[in-house]
Amino acid sequence: MFEVIDAEEAKSIVEENFAATCGEEEMPIESALHRVLARATVSPEDMPPFPRATMDGYAVKAEDTFGASDSFPLVLKLKGEVPMGEMPAQTVSRGETVQVATGSVLPEGADAVIMLEYIENLSSEEIMIYRAVAPGDNIIKKGEDYPANSTVLPSGHVLRAQDLGALAGLGITTVKVYRQPVVAVVSTGDEIVDCREKPGPGQIRDINTTVLSSLITTCGGVPVAMGIVPDKKERLKNSLEEAVERADIVLISGGSSVGARDVTVEAIESCENGKIYFHGIAVRPGKPTIMGQAYKKPVFGLSGNPVSAMTGFLLLVKPLIRRMSGMTRYTTCPREVTAVLQRNLPSTTGREDYYRVYLHEEGERYTAKPVLGPPGLINTMVNAHGLLRIPRNTEGLYQGEEVTVEILD
Amino acid sequence: MFEVIDAEEAKSIVEENFAATCGEEEMPIESALHRVLARATVSPEDMPPFPRATMDGYAVKAEDTFGASDSFPLVLKLKGEVPMGEMPAQTVSRGETVQVATGSVLPEGADAVIMLEYIENLSSEEIMIYRAVAPGDNIIKKGEDYPANSTVLPSGHVLRAQDLGALAGLGITTVKVYRQPVVAVVSTGDEIVDCREKPGPGQIRDINTTVLSSLITTCGGVPVAMGIVPDKKERLKNSLEEAVERADIVLISGGSSVGARDVTVEAIESCENGKIYFHGIAVRPGKPTIMGQAYKKPVFGLSGNPVSAMTGFLLLVKPLIRRMSGMTRYTTCPREVTAVLQRNLPSTTGREDYYRVYLHEEGERYTAKPVLGPPGLINTMVNAHGLLRIPRNTEGLYQGEEVTVEILD
Numbered sequence: 046m047f048e049v050i051d052a053e054e055a056k057s058i059v060e061e062n063f064a065a066t067c068g069e070e071e072m073p074i075e076s077a078l079h080r081v082l083a084r085a086t087v088s089p090e091d092m093p094p095f096p097r098a099t100m101d102g103y104a105v106k107a108e109d110t111f112g113a114s115d116s117f118p119l120v121l122k123l124k125g126e127v128p129m130g131e132m133p134a135q136t137v138s139r140g141e142t143v144q145v146a147t148g149s150v151l152p153e154g155a156d157a158v159i160m161l162e163y164i165e166n167l168s169s170e171e172i173m174i175y176r177a178v179a180p181g182d183n184i185i186k187k188g189e190d191y192p193a194n195s196t197v198l199p200s201g202h203v204l205r206a207q208d209l210g211a212l213a214g215l216g217i218t219t220v221k222v223y224r225q226p227v228v229a230v231v232s233t234g235d236e237i238v239d240c241r242e243k244p245g246p247g248q249i250r251d252i253n254t255t256v257l258s259s260l261i262t263t264c265g266g267v268p269v270a271m272g273i274v275p276d277k278k279e280r281l282k283n284s285l286e287e288a289v290e291r292a293d294i295v296l297i298s299g300g301s302s303v304g305a306r307d308v309t310v311e312a313i314e315s316c317e318n319g320k321i322y323f324h325g326i327a328v329r330p331g332k333p334t335i336m337g338q339a340y341k342k343p344v345f346g347l348s349g350n351p352v353s354a355m356t357g358f359l360l361l362v363k364p365l366i367r368r369m370s371g372m373t374r375y376t377t378c379p380r381e382v383t384a385v386l387q388r389n390l391p392s393t394t395g396r397e398d399y400y401r402v403y404l405h406e407e408g409e410r411y412t413a414k415p416v417l418g419p420p421g422l423i424n425t426m427v428n429a430h431g432l433l434r435i436p437r438n439t440e441g442l443y444q445g446e447e448v449t450v451e452i453l454d
Numbered sequence: 455m456f457e458v459i460d461a462e463e464a465k466s467i468v469e470e471n472f473a474a475t476c477g478e479e480e481m482p483i484e485s486a487l488h489r490v491l492a493r494a495t496v497s498p499e500d501m502p503p504f505p506r507a508t509m510d511g512y513a514v515k516a517e518d519t520f521g522a523s524d525s526f527p528l529v530l531k532l533k534g535e536v537p538m539g540e541m542p543a544q545t546v547s548r549g550e551t552v553q554v555a556t557g558s559v560l561p562e563g564a565d566a567v568i569m570l571e572y573i574e575n576l577s578s579e580e581i582m583i584y585r586a587v588a589p590g591d592n593i594i595k596k597g598e599d600y601p602a603n604s605t606v607l608p609s610g611h612v613l614r615a616q617d618l619g620a621l622a623g624l625g626i627t628t629v630k631v632y633r634q635p636v637v638a639v640v641s642t643g644d645e646i647v648d649c650r651e652k653p654g655p656g657q658i659r660d661i662n663t664t665v666l667s668s669l670i671t672t673c674g675g676v677p678v679a680m681g682i683v684p685d686k687k688e689r690l691k692n693s694l695e696e697a698v699e700r701a702d703i704v705l706i707s708g709g710s711s712v713g714a715r716d717v718t719v720e721a722i723e724s725c726e727n728g729k730i731y732f733h734g735i736a737v738r739p740g741k742p743t744i745m746g747q748a749y750k751k752p753v754f755g756l757s758g759n760p761v762s763a764m765t766g767f768l769l770l771v772k773p774l775i776r777r778m779s780g781m782t783r784y785t786t787c788p789r790e791v792t793a794v795l796q797r798n799l800p801s802t803t804g805r806e807d808y809y810r811v812y813l814h815e816e817g818e819r820y821t822a823k824p825v826l827g828p829p830g831l832i833n834t835m836v837n838a839h840g841l842l843r844i845p846r847n848t849e850g851l852y853q854g855e856e857v858t859v860e861i862l863d
Contacts, residue, residue: 074649074664075664075667078668078671078672079672079863092658093658094653094658095656097658097830099759099828099830101711101712101713128644128656129643129644129645129656129685129711130643130644130645130646130654130656130657131655131656132655132656133656146711146712146713146714147710147711147712147714147758147759148643148645148658148710148711148758149645150656161712185828185830185831189831190830190831190832190833191833197836198836203863205668205862205863206664206665206666206668206669206672206764206862207665207760207764207832207835207836207838207862208836209664209665209668210661210662210664210665210668210760210832210835211661211832211833211836212664213649213659213660213661213663213664213665214649214658214659214661214760214832215659216649216650216652216659218649218650234538234539234557235537235538235539236538236539236557236558237539240483240622240623240625240627241625241627243625244503245539246540246541247504247538247539247540247541247542247559248539249501249502249503249506249557249623250622250623250624250625251622252619252620252622252623253619254622255483255484255615255618255619255621255622256615256616256618256619256622257615258484259487259614259615259618259619260615262487263487263488263615276538301556301557302510302538302555302556302557303510303555303556303570304510304555305538305555305556349556349557350508350556351616351619351623355615355616380789419508419594421506421508421594421599422594422598422599423599423616423619423620423623424599424600424620426616426619427606427607427616427617427620429616453614453615453616454488454612454614
């Protein structure tokens with residue numbers, strides 16, 4: 046028999062023993078969306094490399110415009126135009142101006158742009174201005190977006206569209222990111238056949254390889270399906286050894302019966318550096334979750350029951366995949382909503398309970414209705430939008446309470 | 455000159471004129487994660503195909519156990535065991551039982567399973583039971599997860615891990631999903647060079663192809679980068695025609711100056727079925743956004759300024775991509791958080807204002823601090839976690855107010 050441990054303790058054990066990232070790889074920025082930077086990026090040069098106009102208008106020395114208004118327009122000497130994408134041939138001295146368009150290089154000597162709307166063309170050599178501007182108005186300074194040698198993004202940053210854009214602007218077209226952990230999925234069970242096969246009498250199709258592979262992808266891991274293995278220690282050990290060779294994390298799903306769970310435990314223990322950290326967590330569903338290592342790689346034995354396997358995965362494997370991906374700072378993006386509970390939910394003290402809930406949008410808020418049914422039915426997950434956790438020291442929740450729901454997507 | 459229209463009106467115009475999805479394609483479930491079902495899926499058979507035990511124990515007729523307790527145990531005749539993955543050789547009649555493991559087929563005649571913990575083996579032919587069970591206890595009925603011919607998932611459903619698992623379990627290994635819209639990105643500007651090139655004097659690297667392509671991917675579209683085109687009507691028209699041929703939506707970014715914007719408008723209008731729906735929206739940043747069509751496909755002219763281009767994209771293009779992907783029901787998953795505003799924010803009535811904000815987690819809540827700076831600086835987006843919208847009829851927001859922030863990921 047085994048001793049059941051708390052969910053929090055189980056999480057700590059995984060965290061303490063398997064903390065490292067999976068190493069780095071270099072890739073072009075086009076492929077790096079949502080990957081995690083392994084090295085801080087530093088700007089190699091000023092961006093922009095020259096001061097630019099941000100409006101169509103006239104580059105001026107701001108002090109030349111002071112006092113200009115509708116009733117007291119001032120006259121400036123027009124020295125031509127800056128062609129887009131070229132360096133200005135002219136400089137701006139006192140009393141002078143050069144026409145610019147949005148994005149033009151600001152000519153030397155100018156420190157502001159006066160908008161087109163506030164001038165009048167007197168001739169090809171003179172304009173009248175009706176508005177004063179302050180130094181810096183309607184321009185971006187050289188290096189104002191990123192000065193040379195400044196940190197653009199810290200290591201651990203999850204790369205978003207705008208981050209990749211900043212790198213592109215600086216000419217940083219490849220980045221060093223953390224390698225995505227490869228996660229092997231072994232399905233066990235004498236009654237299980239591949240979902241593409243026709244089950245014989247007494248057999249059913251494998252659900253968990255599909256569920257777990259998809260969850261791995263969603264968390265940022267790379268799934269490898271190892272196929273289906275019967276509940277025999279030697280066969281499972283062989284599959285486990287192959288999985289450990291190919292992957293950073295191994296999931297063994299199945300073994301819902303006590304006998305089959307014992308086979309999983311024995312197969313893990315029989316590997317080099319094989320060890321069981323815990324066997325059973327105080328969580329429902331997900332209680333029979335096994336955690337160990339083989340060849341120093343983390344191995345999880347998840348229930349064959351799809352709902353329990355999902356709960357065990359979300360509780361223990363998802364945080365590990367994110368940590369091994371380097372996602373330490375990915376904290377400001379919860380997939381959570383607040384909802385009003387639609388009925389009382391019982392819970393047992395000393396155990397975490399997870400309820401599947403259906404969310405309904407009512408005006409500005411959500412309501413959460415539990416989707417009841419045994420955890421062996423995947424329809425209870427299919428009909429749910431999210432998971433509602435009842436902590437171990439809570440006796441239950443009441444109808445009308447505000448609850449936080451983790452979205453299952 | 456052009457007339458500026460409201461953001462809401464702009465959104466309606468896009469929605470009314472470009473409502474259709476992009477057609478369907480069939481794909482294996484392994485590749486269909488987060489794709490949108492184009493056809494409802496119906497179960498071809500009962501799942502499970504036979505009643506199953508959900509616990510290790512003994513299959514019984516529940517009525518045979520009624521009255522059993524620790525003080526009044528009852529005796530049942532043991533008729534052997536059901537081997538996992540096979541059909542039972544035995545049936546269960548009154549007074550009889552057959553041993554089962556979690557996942558076994560329930561023998562005919564039985565309607566419940568009594569758990570291992572509540573029995574004692576008397577001999578190879580008799581067990582004593584200490585607990586009564588009700589019909590249905592510890593079993594899943596034939597077809598209880600999905601009966602044959604039931605709707606498993608409606609069309610329009612976004613496929614998640616558990617959904618794909620249910621399909622796998624039913625032997626549905628391919629699905630019809632909506633094709634992802636292909637979105638072409640044309641970057642214009644005489645001063646722009648590809649981010650892999652070294653800019654000459656007066657030139658800068660293209661940021662928007664990278665930003666927009668990544669945003670398209672994030673929304674579920676397929677980006678196609680068309681490269682950089684100078685601000686010349688004929689060149690832009692050629693590129694636009696090529697883009698329309700390859701894509702479902704075309705984005706032209708650049709043309710920040712009035713002259714360049716005019717070139718964009720003219721190029722769109724000169725195409726077959728070319729038409730401008732609007733040119734300018736009452737949104738800051740993002741005001742100079744152009745919306746039209748060429749060869750009956752939607753074409754957006756976004757600002758060359760990366761922050762304005764992002765705002766225009768998120769406001770108009772993102773909802774269109776989602777709609778064309780068939781994501782009508784994808785409503786229960788906002789990437790939003792509630793936060794407490796850290797300073798007063800002014801806004802002009804009659805216009806929507808978008809502020810970039812930095813989120814800070816303080817215990818259970820977030821605070822939102824505006825990231826100020828001109829929209830020409832991409833660093834203001836890089837340093838922001840989300841966008842805060844101030845609706846057009848609001849004069850501003852006060853420090854301490856609760857605000858909703860759309861996460862930029």
